[in-house]
Amino acid sequence: EERxxxxxxxxxxxxxxxxxxxxxxxxxxxxxxDVVDIAPDSEEFPGKxxxxxxxxxxxxxxxxxxxxxxxxxxxxxxxxEQPGALVYIARNRQFLGLILVTDSIKAEAAPTIASLxxxxxxxxxxxxxxxxxxxxxxxxxxIGGFRAGLLPEEKVAALQEIxxxxxxxxxxxxxxxxxxALSRVGIAMGGIGAAAAIEAADAVIMxxxxxxxxxxxxxAQNVRANVYQNIALALSAKAVVMVLGIAGxxxxxxxxxxxVGVALLAVLNxxxxxxx
Numbered sequence: 001e002e003r004x005x006x007x008x009x010x011x012x013x014x015x016x017x018x019x020x021x022x023x024x025x026x027x028x029x030x031x032x033x034d035v036v037d038i039a040p041d042s043e044e045f046p047g048k049x050x051x052x053x054x055x056x057x058x059x060x061x062x063x064x065x066x067x068x069x070x071x072x073x074x075x076x077x078x079x080x081e082q083p084g085a086l087v088y089i090a091r092n093r094q095f096l097g098l099i100l101v102t103d104s105i106k107a108e109a110a111p112t113i114a115s116l117x118x119x120x121x122x123x124x125x126x127x128x129x130x131x132x133x134x135x136x137x138x139x140x141x142x143i144g145g146f147r148a149g150l151l152p153e154e155k156v157a158a159l160q161e162i163x164x165x166x167x168x169x170x171x172x173x174x175x176x177x178x179x180x181a182l183s184r185v186g187i188a189m190g191g192i193g194a195a196a197a198i199e200a201a202d203a204v205i206m207x208x209x210x211x212x213x214x215x216x217x218x219x220a221q222n223v224r225a226n227v228y229q230n231i232a233l234a235l236s237a238k239a240v241v242m243v244l245g246i247a248g249x250x251x252x253x254x255x256x257x258x259x260v261g262v263a264l265l266a267v268l269n270x271x272x273x274x275x276x
Contacts, residue, residue: 002030002032003096004089004096004097004099005023005026005027005030005032005099006027006032007059007061007089007090007091007096008023008027008061008087008089008099009023009024009027009032010052010054010059011042011049011050011051011052011059011060011061011089012024012050012052012061013042013052014042014044014050014052015042015044015050015061016044016173016174016194016195016196017173017174017175017194018172018173019085019087019101020050020061022101023061023087023099023101041053041054044174045062045066046151046152046174046175047063047128047150047151047152047175048062048063048065048066048069048151049061049062049063049066049067049087049088050062051070057091057092058091058092058093059089059090059091060072060088060089060090060091060093061087061088061089061090062087062088063086063088064086064088066088067088067090067095070090070093071093072088072090072093072094072095073095074088074095084100084101084102084129084133085100085101085102085129085130085133086098086099086100086101086130087099087100087101105137105140105141106209106210108209108210108211109140109141109210110140110141110142111211112210112211112213112214113141113142113143114142115211115214115218116213116214116217117142119214119217119218119221121217122144123142123143123144123145124143124144124145124146124147124162125137125138125143125145125146125147126146126147126150126155126158126159126169126179127146127147127148127149127150128148128149128150128151128155128175129148129149130148130149131148131149133148134146134147134148134149135148151175152175152176152177152178152179153178155175155176155178155179156178156179156182159179159182159183160182164182164183164184165184166184167183167184167185168183168184168185168186168187168217169182169183169185169186169187170187170188170189170213171186171187171188171189171197171201172188172189172194172197172208173194173197174194174196174197176188176197176200177194177196177197177199177200178200180197180200180201180202181200185202185203186200186201186202186203187201187202187203187204187205187213187216188200188201188203188204188205189204189205189207189208190204190205190206190207190208191205191206191207191208191209203216219273222273223273226269226270226272226273229269230266230269230270233262233265233266233269234262234263234266237257237258237261237262238258238259238262240258241254241255241257241258242258
């Protein structure tokens with residue numbers, strides 16, 4: 001087990017994916033820090049895995065298909081029954097074993113999905129994890145549908161099928177950057193998000209709480225309603241003062257109110273959003 005973990009730590013030393021971070025954190029908890037402190041030459045393949053070289057030895061960590069592409073035989077690899085992300089590990093094209101990284105669903109995830117549905121929004125998940133893990137997450141959170149085992153370019157194709165002009169995408173990994181850029185609104189989770197995802201997004205949530213996503217949409221709907229209110233207020237006030245002016249009833253001060261006064265009322269109405 002320790003040999004497998006050491007190989008995984010070398011391969012994932014520079015990985016930007018949350019799974020790589022989870023492996024490094026577990027290695028630190030186990031006290032295996034020597035291989036972490038030695039920085040190998042590495043290359044990351046978004047949606048697939050990592051390769052790293054140290055002292056002439058090649059380490060691979062990633063999906064099953066990624067290791068097979070690198071000449072690793074995985075005929076004897078057994079799939080665990082538990083849901084989770086599988087990371088296959090190899091050293092010099094010799095399969096060492098796999099690491100199961102289970103998803104820990106945040107307590108606010110399911111209530112967030114329920115809140116989004118109350119706002120009239122449909123939810124769909126695009127995941128790079130295998131079918132079993134994605135199905136489990138979708139079921140536990142109440143997500144309307146999902147696609148699993150997707151590479152970054154496959155996520156883009158899936159979003160194009162859904163209609164990117166009417167979709168908001170929430171992501172945090174480097175694999176999500178292309179989809180964040182394509183969607184109508186890209187939202188990155190700033191607390192755990194990769195730099196590429198944050199740069200590609202239109203909005204960044206400063207934290208990693210899913211509840212902030214529902215709050216963002218509620219705020220957006222309230223802002224739009226507030227804009228409509230202010231437009232209606234301004235046009236109504238100006239129309240009333242104009243009619244009264246034509247009738248000879250209103251004068252200069254009424255016109256000033258219709259201009260400056262209504263602008264101040266619009267500001268006060270918009271300031272209500274600060275309390276949300």
